[in-house]
Amino acid sequence: MAEEVVMLTGNHSVSEAVKRVKPDVIAAYPITPQTAIIEYLSRLVDSGEIDSHFLRVESEHSALAAVAGASWAGARTFTATSSQGLLYMGEWVFWTGYARLPVVMAVVNRCLAPGWSIWVDLQDSMAFRDAAWIQIYNKNNQEVFDTTIQSYRIAESKDIALPVMPCLDGFVLSHTSSKVILSDPEEVYNFVGDYSDPIIEIDTGKPFAYGSIVMPDKYNKDRKDLMEAMERAKAKIKAVNKEFSETFGRSYGNGLVEKYGDDDADLTIVGIGTMADETQQAIDMLTSEGLKVNSVRVRTFRPFPTEDIIDIAKKNHKLLVIDRSVSFGHEGHLQMEIESVLKRNNIDTPVIGKVMGLGGEDVPYTRIAKVARENL
Amino acid sequence: MPTTLKDLMNNPKEALLKGHFACAGCGSALAFRHAIGAIADKAVVVIPACCTSVYQGFGRGVAFNVPTINVAFASSDAVAAGIKHAMEKKGKEAHVVAWAGDGGTADIGIATLIGACDRQDNILHIMYSNNVYSNTGGQRSGDTPIGARTTTTPFGNKAQRKMVPFIMMANNASYVATASVAYIPDLVDKVKKAISYDGFKFIEIDASCPVAWKSDSADSIKVARLAVETGVWPLFEWDNKSNKAVLSKRGSKFRNKENRKPIEEWLNIQGRFKGMSDEEIKNLYADVDRQWTFLEKFLE
Numbered sequence: 025m026a027e028e029v030v031m032l033t034g035n036h037s038v039s040e041a042v043k044r045v046k047p048d049v050i051a052a053y054p055i056t057p058q059t060a061i062i063e064y065l066s067r068l069v070d071s072g073e074i075d076s077h078f079l080r081v082e083s084e085h086s087a088l089a090a091v092a093g094a095s096w097a098g099a100r101t102f103t104a105t106s107s108q109g110l111l112y113m114g115e116w117v118f119w120t121g122y123a124r125l126p127v128v129m130a131v132v133n134r135c136l137a138p139g140w141s142i143w144v145d146l147q148d149s150m151a152f153r154d155a156a157w158i159q160i161y162n163k164n165n166q167e168v169f170d171t172t173i174q175s176y177r178i179a180e181s182k183d184i185a186l187p188v189m190p191c192l193d194g195f196v197l198s199h200t201s202s203k204v205i206l207s208d209p210e211e212v213y214n215f216v217g218d219y220s221d222p223i224i225e226i227d228t229g230k231p232f233a234y235g236s237i238v239m240p241d242k243y244n245k246d247r248k249d250l251m252e253a254m255e256r257a258k259a260k261i262k263a264v265n266k267e268f269s270e271t272f273g274r275s276y277g278n279g280l281v282e283k284y285g286d287d288d289a290d291l292t293i294v295g296i297g298t299m300a301d302e303t304q305q306a307i308d309m310l311t312s313e314g315l316k317v318n319s320v321r322v323r324t325f326r327p328f329p330t331e332d333i334i335d336i337a338k339k340n341h342k343l344l345v346i347d348r349s350v351s352f353g354h355e356g357h358l359q360m361e362i363e364s365v366l367k368r369n370n371i372d373t374p375v376i377g378k379v380m381g382l383g384g385e386d387v388p389y390t391r392i393a394k395v396a397r398e399n400l
Numbered sequence: 401m402p403t404t405l406k407d408l409m410n411n412p413k414e415a416l417l418k419g420h421f422a423c424a425g426c427g428s429a430l431a432f433r434h435a436i437g438a439i440a441d442k443a444v445v446v447i448p449a450c451c452t453s454v455y456q457g458f459g460r461g462v463a464f465n466v467p468t469i470n471v472a473f474a475s476s477d478a479v480a481a482g483i484k485h486a487m488e489k490k491g492k493e494a495h496v497v498a499w500a501g502d503g504g505t506a507d508i509g510i511a512t513l514i515g516a517c518d519r520q521d522n523i524l525h526i527m528y529s530n531n532v533y534s535n536t537g538g539q540r541s542g543d544t545p546i547g548a549r550t551t552t553t554p555f556g557n558k559a560q561r562k563m564v565p566f567i568m569m570a571n572n573a574s575y576v577a578t579a580s581v582a583y584i585p586d587l588v589d590k591v592k593k594a595i596s597y598d599g600f601k602f603i604e605i606d607a608s609c610p611v612a613w614k615s616d617s618a619d620s621i622k623v624a625r626l627a628v629e630t631g632v633w634p635l636f637e638w639d640n641k642s643n644k645a646v647l648s649k650r651g652s653k654f655r656n657k658e659n660r661k662p663i664e665e666w667l668n669i670q671g672r673f674k675g676m677s678d679e680e681i682k683n684l685y686a687d688v689d690r691q692w693t694f695l696e697k698f699l700e
Contacts (some may be wrong), residue, residue: 048489049482077485082515086478089471089512093446093482095467099489101482115472226467226483228442228494235470237458 032204034197035060037165038104038130038190040204041172043074044212047102047128048219049094051079051087055109056142057133057194062104075178084109088116088129095125096234097361098225100176103127106194107134107148110302114152120187121156123235124250126179126223127187128365130172133297134194135383143384144194146297146349150325150357156250159326160259163282163301165204168192170274173207175214177264184257185223186250195384207272215271261324276285277321280329283336285311285318291400292340293319296358299348299381312398317396322358332386333365337373344399346392348381355379403438403585403592413440413465420463422455425617427581427607427624429455429526432464432499435526435605435623438588439595440466444483448476448509450501451535451609452528474500474508476500477516487520494684495524495595502529502543505604506562513602517571520599524591527602530609534537538612545632546687547680548672550612556680560687565604567692571639571643574599577637580606582625583650590637590648597639605693606633614671626666632688634695650658655692655699663688 032040038061042050050069052062069078077094081087084105091101105113110131120127135143135145149159162168168190175188192198224234238246258280265279276282284304293303300321310317320336322329337343347356354360359377366373376399382385415436422429426442427452436443447453453470457463471479476498484496498516500509505527513525532550533539537550542562549556568576574597579587587605594601606627608620615623627633628651635651638644653659663685667673676684 049485051478051482075489077489079481079485079519079521080520081478082511085474086512086515089478090485091474091483093469093471093479094486097483097486097490099482099486101486116475119472125513226446226469226487226491226494229463231467233456233462233464233468233470236456236462236468237454237641239458280517284660354607 026208028206028339030204031201032165033060033199033201034168034192035132036064037169037204038172038192039064040206041169042102042325044069045100045173045176045207045216046074047076048099049077049079049091050102051081052091052103053081053084053087053105053109055084055106055169057198058104058106058109058130060198061130075271084113087094088113088120091127092116092120092125093125095127096224096226098222099170100219101127101169103200104130104132106362107371108135108299110148110152111136117152117155117157122250124185124253125187126185128175128179129187129189131189131191131235132194132198133191134186141383142194144196145384149189149191150349153326156186156254158186158324159191159327160188160324161191161297161322162197163298165202167198167276168378169204169206170268170272173212173216174264174268178220178257182251182261183221184260186257188256191223191297211271215268226362258327258329271390276323277369278332281332282321282323283318284321287318287339288316289318289340290316291316291342291344291396292336292356293344293346293396294322294362295319295346296322296325299346299387301386302389303346305390306392306396309389309393313377315400322348328361330365333362334371337366337371340374343373343375344396345375347377347379350379403588404634405585408434408521408584408588411437413437415440415443415465417463417465419457420455421457422451423611423617425608425610425620426455427530427609427620428452430581430584431443431528431587431605431607434584434588435591436466436497440590442493442495443494444477444494445469446471446483446496446498446587448500448504449473449535450504452499458629473504475512476504476509477521477525478525479647481516481519481521484523498523498525500525500527501534503529503533503541504629506542506564516574517568520574522598523622524594524601524603527604527606528607530607530612532609532612534609534612540542542666546684547676549674554584556676563691563694565602569698572640573602575601575639578605578633580624580628580633580634581608582621582628583635583648585650586635586650593637603608609680612672615669619669623666623669626661626669629661630663630666631657631692632666633662634692636695638698643698644700645695647699656682
C-alpha cells in the first residue's frame with residue numbers, strides 16, 4: 025500500500041495516523057467533537073485491522089489512567105478527548121506528565137461550559153499548559169496527521185520521555201474535510217519505530233515501586249529533570265520536523281514556530297491554531313495593499329519557543345498577539361507568554377493583545393486584517 | 401489442600417519486607433503480607449491513595465517485594481486494567497491486583513471498579529476495609545458501620561454500610577469473596593482461588609485499624625474474629641458460574657443467629673462505638689440482618 029491522497033476530516037486524520045503507529049493499548053471515553061476518532065479506532069480494533077487492545081472505559085479519568093497503566097507496563101498507547109472530558113481527566117493529565125509517561129493524547133479543542141457549547145476555543149488545553157505535556161497546535165488536517173505521527177517519535181525518545189498532546193480545533197478541523205496525503209503505512213511505522221525498548225516496563229519478579237512517598241530534595245530533583253527534558257524537547261521537535269520533512273516532504277516551520285512573510289515588518293501578527301492559518305490570508309491581503317506585515321504561528325506552546333519569539337521580536341517592530349483563550353483577571357495565554365519572554369530579555373518591541381474566537385466565534389481573515397489595520 | 405499456618409510460615413516469597421511504616425496491629429499490612437505473598441512471583445500491585453501508599457515506605461526503601469505502582473485515588477482498577485492489557489499484548493503473565501481501601505473502592509473508586517468489572521478486565525481487586533478514611537485521620541466512608549464515631553460523624557454514623565461484595569455479585573464479577581485478618585489461611589485460599597478465574601475478581605477483607613477503631617493494637621485479630629462471630633462480617637465466596645454463595649468453613653455456623661455472639665461484644669472492645677444509644681444498636685442489628693437476608697438468597 026502506497027501513499028494515498030484523500031479528502032479527510034481532522035478526526036479521521038488522527039485515526040489514520042494512529043492506525044499506522046500501531047499502539048498496543050487504546051482507552052477512551054466519548055465526547056463531542058472527539059468521538060469520530062475513537063469510533064474509527066474501535067472499528068479498526070474489532071475488525072482486526074490493527075492489533076491493539078481497546079478499553080471502553082467509564083470516564084475520561086479512567087481513560088487516561090488506563091493508558092498510563094499500559095504505558096508503565098511498556099506499551100505504546102493512545103487516547104483522545106475534548107473540553108469537559110479533558111477537565112474531568114485533569115488529575116491524570118498532571119499525573120501522566122509528572123510521571124513522564126510517553127502517552128499520546130489528541131485533544132480536539134472545544135470551549136468550556138457553561139453555557140453548553142461544542143465549538144472551538146483553546147481554553148481546555150490551555151488550562152493544562154502547566155501539566156508537563158508537550159502541546160502542539162495544528163493548522164490543517166495534513167498537519168494533524170503528521171503531528172500525530174511525530175508525537176510518538178518525540179514522546180518515546182528516551183532523552184525526552186514526556187507525554188504529547190497534538191491539538192486540533194474542534195469542528196474547524198475535526199469535522200471539516202480537506203485534502204490529506206496519507207503516507208505509506210510501512211514508511212510511517214518505520215519513521216516512528218517499534219517500542220520494544222520502552223522507557224519504563226513492569227516485569228513480575230522484578231520488584232520496584234513507582235510513585236511512593238518522596239522527600240522534598242528528591243521531589244525537586246525530579247521536577248528539575250522535567251524542566252530540563254522540556255528544554256531538550258525543543259531541539260527534538262525541530263529535529264523530528266526536519267527528519268519528517270526529509271522522509272515525507274512536509275514540514276511546519278522549524279517545528280516550533282511557522283513564519284509567514286518577510287522580516288522587518290511594521291506589524292507581526294502572532295497566533296495559534298487555525299486562526300493563525302487564517303491570518304496568513306490576512307497577510308496576503310494587507311501586503312497587496314502595500315502594508316509591511318507578516319505573521320507567526322506558534323506551533324508548540326509547550327515547550328514555549330522562547331528563542332524564536334526573541335528573534336522575531338528583534339527583527340520586527342510591533343507584535344499583535346491574537347489569542348483564542350484567556351486567563352480571566354489577566355490576558356490571553358499567548359500574549360502572557362510573549363510579554364514575559366520580551367520582558368525577561370529586555371526587548372521593548374510593543375505587544376498588543378486581542379482575544380478573539382471564543383466559543384467558536386468565526387474569525388475570518390477580513391476581521392483579522394481589520395484589527396491589524398487598527399493597530400498599524 | 402487448604403492453606404495451613406505452617407504453609408504461611410514456610411512461604412518462600414515474602415511480599416512485605418522489614419522497614420514498612422504500618423502502625424502496630426495494622427490489619428492491612430498483615431493482609432497484604434499474606435494475600436500478596438500467596439501470588440508474589442507473578443503479582444503486580446496498583447495502589448491508590450490509602451494507608452498502603454504510605455506504609456510501603458519511601459524512596460529506595462520501599463518494603464514491598466513486588467512491582468508496585470502508586471496511583472491517583474479514583475483509578476486503581478483503570479490503571480490495573482491498563483497494565484494487564486499491556487502485559488497480555490506483550491505476552492507476559494501477571495496477576496495484576498488493585499489493592500485499595502474502602503474509600504478508594506466503595507466511594508471515590510466505585511465507578512472505575514464497576515467499569516473494570518463490566519469489561520471483565522482480568523484483574524483482582526482487593527478491598528481492605530478499615531471502615532473509615534484511616535489515612536486522612538479517620539473520617540466516615542461508605543463502609544463505616546452504623547453507630548461508629550468517626551471524625552466526621554462525631555455523634556455516630558447513621559448511614560447504612562455499603563456492601564460492595566453484593567454490588568459486585570449483582571454486576572457479575574467472576575468471583576467475589578469476603579475475608580478477615582482473623583482467618584489468614586482462609587484469605588490466602590481465596591486469593592489463590594480468585595486468580596484461577598478469568599475476568600474480574602473481587603475480595604473484601606475486614607482489616608482492623610486500631611487507630612480509627614480505638615482498639616488495643618494487641619486486639620486486632622480478636623476484633624476481626626468477633627466481627628465474624630457476631631455475624632457483623634459474614635465470610636463467604638460466590639462465583640458467577642454457579643450464582644451460589646458458600647459460607648467459609650470458619651464462618652458457616654454463624655449463619656444461625658443462635659450461634660452468634662451478641663454484637664455488643666464486638667462493640668465493647670472498640671472505642672469508636674463508645675456512647676452508642678440503644679436505638680443505634682438496634683439500627684446496627686437491623687443493618688446486619690439486612691446483609692444476611694441478602695446473602696441468604698444465594699446460599700444453599
